[in-house]
Amino acid sequence: MSKKLFLLDAMALIYRAYYALIRSPRITSKGINTNAQFGFTNTLFDLINKEKPTHLAVCFDTHAPTERHIDFTDYKANRQEAPEDLLASIPDIQRIIRGFNIPCVELDGYEADDVIGTLAWQAADAGYEVYMVTPDKDYGQLLIHPSVFIYKPPYMGSKEEVLDAKKVCEKWDIARVEQVVDILGLMGDAVDNIPGIPGVGEKTAAKLLKEYDTLENVLANADSIKGALGEKVRNGKDSAIISKKLATIITNVPVQFHEEDYQLKAWNNEALIEVFTELEFKTLGKRILGDAFNVFQTAAAGVQTDLFGNAVETKTAAKADGEEGLLATGFSADKNINNTPHEYHLLDTPEKVQAFLNDAVQQSEICFDTETTGLDANEADLVGMSFSFTPGVAFYIPCPPERDKTLAVLEQLRPLLEKPDITWIGQNLKYDMLVLKWYAFELKGNIYDTMLAHYVVEPEGRRSMDLLSAQYLGYEPVHIEELIGKKGKTQGNMRDVAVDKIKDYAAEDADITLQLKHALHPQLKEKEVEKVFYEVENPLVKVLTAMEFEGVKVDVGFLREYSKQLEIEAKQFEENVYQEAGVRFNLSSPRQLGEVLFDKLKLDPKAKKTKTGQYATGEDVLLKLAGNSSIVSDILGYRELTKLRSTYVDALPEMINSKTGRVHTSYAQAVAVTGRLSSNNPNLQNIPIRTERGKEIRKAFVPRDAEHTLISADYSQIELRVIAAISGDENMCEAFKQGKDIHTATAAKVYGIADEEVTKEQRYKAKSVNFGIIYGQGAFGLADNLGISRAEAKEIIDNYKKEFSGITRYMDGMINFAKEHGYVQTLMGRKRWLRDINSSNFTVRGFAERNAINSPIQGTAADMVKMAMIRIQAAMEKEKLRSRMILQVHDELVFDAHNDELEILKPLILENMKAALPLPNEVPVEAELGTGINWLEAH
DNA sequence: AAGTTCACG
DNA sequence: ACGTACGTGAACTTT
Numbered sequence: 001m002s003k004k005l006f007l008l009d010a011m012a013l014i015y016r017a018y019y020a021l022i023r024s025p026r027i028t029s030k031g032i033n034t035n036a037q038f039g040f041t042n043t044l045f046d047l048i049n050k051e052k053p054t055h056l057a058v059c060f061d062t063h064a065p066t067e068r069h070i071d072f073t074d075y076k077a078n079r080q081e082a083p084e085d086l087l088a089s090i091p092d093i094q095r096i097i098r099g100f101n102i103p104c105v106e107l108d109g110y111e112a113d114d115v116i117g118t119l120a121w122q123a124a125d126a127g128y129e130v131y132m133v134t135p136d137k138d139y140g141q142l143l144i145h146p147s148v149f150i151y152k153p154p155y156m157g158s159k160e161e162v163l164d165a166k167k168v169c170e171k172w173d174i175a176r177v178e179q180v181v182d183i184l185g186l187m188g189d190a191v192d193n194i195p196g197i198p199g200v201g202e203k204t205a206a207k208l209l210k211e212y213d214t215l216e217n218v219l220a221n222a223d224s225i226k227g228a229l230g231e232k233v234r235n236g237k238d239s240a241i242i243s244k245k246l247a248t249i250i251t252n253v254p255v256q257f258h259e260e261d262y263q264l265k266a267w268n269n270e271a272l273i274e275v276f277t278e279l280e281f282k283t284l285g286k287r288i289l290g291d292a293f294n295v296f297q298t299a300a301a302g303v304q305t306d307l308f309g310n311a312v313e314t315k316t317a318a319k320a321d322g323e324e325g326l327l328a329t330g331f332s333a334d335k336n337i338n339n340t341p342h343e344y345h346l347l348d349t350p351e352k353v354q355a356f357l358n359d360a361v362q363q364s365e366i367c368f369d370t371e372t373t374g375l376d377a378n379e380a381d382l383v384g385m386s387f388s389f390t391p392g393v394a395f396y397i398p399c400p401p402e403r404d405k406t407l408a409v410l411e412q413l414r415p416l417l418e419k420p421d422i423t424w425i426g427q428n429l430k431y432d433m434l435v436l437k438w439y440a441f442e443l444k445g446n447i448y449d450t451m452l453a454h455y456v457v458e459p460e461g462r463r464s465m466d467l468l469s470a471q472y473l474g475y476e477p478v479h480i481e482e483l484i485g486k487k488g489k490t491q492g493n494m495r496d497v498a499v500d501k502i503k504d505y506a507a508e509d510a511d512i513t514l515q516l517k518h519a520l521h522p523q524l525k526e527k528e529v530e531k532v533f534y535e536v537e538n539p540l541v542k543v544l545t546a547m548e549f550e551g552v553k554v555d556v557g558f559l560r561e562y563s564k565q566l567e568i569e570a571k572q573f574e575e576n577v578y579q580e581a582g583v584r585f586n587l588s589s590p591r592q593l594g595e596v597l598f599d600k601l602k603l604d605p606k607a608k609k610t611k612t613g614q615y616a617t618g619e620d621v622l623l624k625l626a627g628n629s630s631i632v633s634d635i636l637g638y639r640e641l642t643k644l645r646s647t648y649v650d651a652l653p654e655m656i657n658s659k660t661g662r663v664h665t666s667y668a669q670a671v672a673v674t675g676r677l678s679s680n681n682p683n684l685q686n687i688p689i690r691t692e693r694g695k696e697i698r699k700a701f702v703p704r705d706a707e708h709t710l711i712s713a714d715y716s717q718i719e720l721r722v723i724a725a726i727s728g729d730e731n732m733c734e735a736f737k738q739g740k741d742i743h744t745a746t747a748a749k750v751y752g753i754a755d756e757e758v759t760k761e762q763r764y765k766a767k768s769v770n771f772g773i774i775y776g777q778g779a780f781g782l783a784d785n786l787g788i789s790r791a792e793a794k795e796i797i798d799n800y801k802k803e804f805s806g807i808t809r810y811m812d813g814m815i816n817f818a819k820e821h822g823y824v825q826t827l828m829g830r831k832r833w834l835r836d837i838n839s840s841n842f843t844v845r846g847f848a849e850r851n852a853i854n855s856p857i858q859g860t861a862a863d864m865v866k867m868a869m870i871r872i873q874a875a876m877e878k879e880k881l882r883s884r885m886i887l888q889v890h891d892e893l894v895f896d897a898h899n900d901e902l903e904i905l906k907p908l909i910l911e912n913m914k915a916a917l918p919l920p921n922e923v924p925v926e927a928e929l930g931t932g933i934n935w936l937e938a939h
Numbered sequence: 940a941a942g943t944t945c946a947c948g
Numbered sequence: 949a950c951g952t953a954c955g956t957g958a959a960c961t962t963t
Binding site: 643 | 950951952953954955956957958959960961962963
Binding site for chain 2: 590591610611612614616617618619639640643644647648676683685686687688689690694719858861889890891892
């Protein structure tokens with residue numbers, strides 16, 4: 001057997017692991033982020049398992065400066081400081097590596113790639129096959145040696161990949177791997193702040209090398225390169241030479257490859273158990289160490305699991321010293337459905353279904369899940385349903401493709417589905433209920449949505465079934481891809497999958513969801529979020545289901561006409577821009593626009609500010625351009641019109657449902673961290689209103705027929721009322737109690753004048769401060785926003801803080817509360833955890849501090865609207881109205897109202913909105929309402 | 940898949 | 949010296 005050496009680029013892998021999991025970080029019960037430790041360990045273990053190396057080493061960078069830093073002070077200068085979590089992970093990772101009895105190699109004055117390069121070539125000369133484990137493309141240059149390869153570990157769904165010299169050449173479009181350093185020298189590397197030749201990218205570099213073979217030869221022939229490119233090359237000669245040197249990996253650093261040191265040996269299990277326990281690697285620990293870890297865990301935790309995986313208290317078990325934290329979060333961690341005997345039943349005859357029903361109607365809680373032909377609940381057909389009420393046992397009932405047969409199946413289930421005293425448990429039940437609603441069935445009992453339970457327990461993470469199962473049950477369920485393939489062109493249809501396979505998949509989903517409920521449920525109490533769960537989120541599900549089912553009518557004819565008009569006007573703006581610029585280019589490309597504006601036309605403040613080094617061309621930048629030339633207004637005109645056309649006018653008709661002729665948005669109830677809803681497919685929460693041309697689009701949203709009218713009702717200044725109320729600021733509370741215009745009242749206080757003396761200008765500035773305050777804005781931001789000096793902005797803010805000292809107290813109070821408790825909360829007890837609040841990094845901490853100020857405000861307003869929706873829906877049902885609530889836009893509710901019901905409905909809506917969530921300090925809640933034959937008119 | 944811009948509250 | 953106002957979703961370009 002040949003000898004295989006793997007050399008790991010530790011920091012690159014650690015970074016990747018950390019950021020791969022950043023959206024759903026792994027946090028221990030002590031609040032430590034273990035993304036990097038987890039990801040790295042996973043990669044290392046999988047590698048050992050799969051690739052069976054005979055020899056292995058992990059290489060680190062050291063803090064000592066390298067020759068590159070000394071030669072070129074900008075080297076890696078723009079690199080952001082690593083997050084604290086990530087830096088803190090390194091000692092743990094080194095302990096883990098030592099636990100595996102693998103050497104860590106590092107050398108002051110050299111980077112990991114130099115060490116790896118040197119060792120790789122030495123080992124290869126000694127007859128090894130060498131794999132350098134790294135995602136870094138620069139390593140390509142080392143493949144000059146034929147037995148050296150790059151091994152890219154699997155990442156985000158893509159498989160691992162072994163790169164040889166041929167593949168590297170293909171990637172860069174070059175002839176020989178020796179040219180890797182030439183290409184890097186020419187194009188530079190933004191990540192390491194290696195400049196290269198400005199304006200030369202990957203493509204251009206490859207082109208140059210095709211013609212001239214080496215970087216030196218390119219430079220030698222710079223005079224014969226024509227046009228702008230030649231100019232760039234001639235100007236960038238010095239930079240190119242330095243860049244090539246920086247990009248060249250040193251292969252003769254003072255290390256020696258002693259093969260016996262790098263040979264894989266037996267692990268130090270004790271050391272590994274200690275680290276894994278500390279890091280709470282439950283499943284991973286067991287996967288790596290097997291029973292050695294299991295025995296320890298169970299004893300340490302003082303909890304065992306019964307046959308079905310339920311946590312059972314063991315009275316006699318004593319906690320091992322120092323292992324308090326292991327189950328402190330309250331989930332039963334060691335459940336593994338794999339080890340639990342499970343029975344998944346296929347109920348494919350009416351007799352079997354009946355037997356199931358007899359049992360099921362006795363239950364108080366049943367987990368329910370549907371399988372359908374698609375992701376859009378308004379278009380999908382039912383393929384089957386699964387149920388579970390005993391952990392490990394689940395039932396799957398298939399539905400035939402013919403609609404009448406599916407209806408017959410549902411009919412048999414009617415006594416169960418409509419039983420009023422059942423609690424239906426499910427993951428994202430809105431989807432399942434919406435599917436049922438298209439068959440005119442509904443779940444009449446209570447519901448318990450595990451997705452929402454997780455949302456209130458942990459609003460920030462993601463919560464797919466797969467993730468939740470892994471996190472709370474330590475179990476990886478069957479992936480849907482195994483049934484219907486990956487998303488995209490190859491994705492198949494659930495209808496075409498063999499019924500036995502669907503049964504296993506679907507039944508498992510119901511089984512897992514039931515167990516998930518048991519794991520999550522104690523967390524509601526522990527985290528003190530029961531109120532927001534039971535009084536806000538859970539009851540809202542049925543309301544949203546009804547709204548999504550209803551949809552809204554869109555006047556397609558109007559939009560088609562408007563589209564033509566916008567197209568003509570946009571074209572005119574576009575032509576104007578090309579005239580003014582003197583070139584034709586793609587005006588939709590910010591990159592090309594930036595080059596035209598700043599390189600060709602040399603317009604004044606050269607704001608080069610995007611992180612990729614391109615010119616920023618956003619509206620704020622363009623408006624600051626010298627002279628406000630007409631090209632700017634033409635660009636902005638073009639942008640406005642094309643935006644309106646592509647995002648709304650042309651897109652909305654495409655979203656019309658084939659069955660209803662209406663547009664059905666989908667509300668995401670567990671996405672926005674503050675507690676707001678979000679809307680997608682299409683997003684109906686960002687329909688234009690601020691510009692004349694934009695608000696026209698609202699005319700396309702119309703009542704269902706001539707007997708109906710749209711009603712729009714919105715809260716007045718809800719966020720400011722909330723901050724007044726929860727801060728208890730006297731002046732602001734008083735202004736609201738007296739029914740004053742809040743921005744005028746604010747201006748009067750800030751400028752020390754009477755309300756009547758406030759000018760438009762002053763009111764405008766005060767309004768900006770009021771909004772800025774909600775978000776934690778500083779003097780810089782206010783100055784930028786209002787186009788005033790920082791001194792003036794500071795003065796306004798100082799005055800504001802003095803006059804509204806209660807607001808200042810609130811802001812400081814929230815930050816201190818967060819620092820002490822690690823979270824902030826809304827009136828309904830909705831929490832947001834802010835683990836960066838004590839960070840030593842100014843920027844990171846500042847972000848958390850602004851969240852601490854803003855989240856309770858935005859979140860309390862969200863609580864209030866949601867509660868209003870629940871009340872209004874209930875009242876409308878009680879009155880048996882034909883009118884329907886159809887849209888929510890954060891502080892606004894829209895209704896498709898029957899004309900006969902308008903006079904009942906108006907007070908019903910307003911009263912329920914005002915009374916939904918009374919604010920402290922007697923701050924009144926006001927709402928306003930309008931009606932019309934379209935949304936614009938109603939607003 | 941990431942970055943940029945822009946629509947809303 | 950740095951960055952600077954919160955929360956979203958979608959379209960388009962570029963990698």
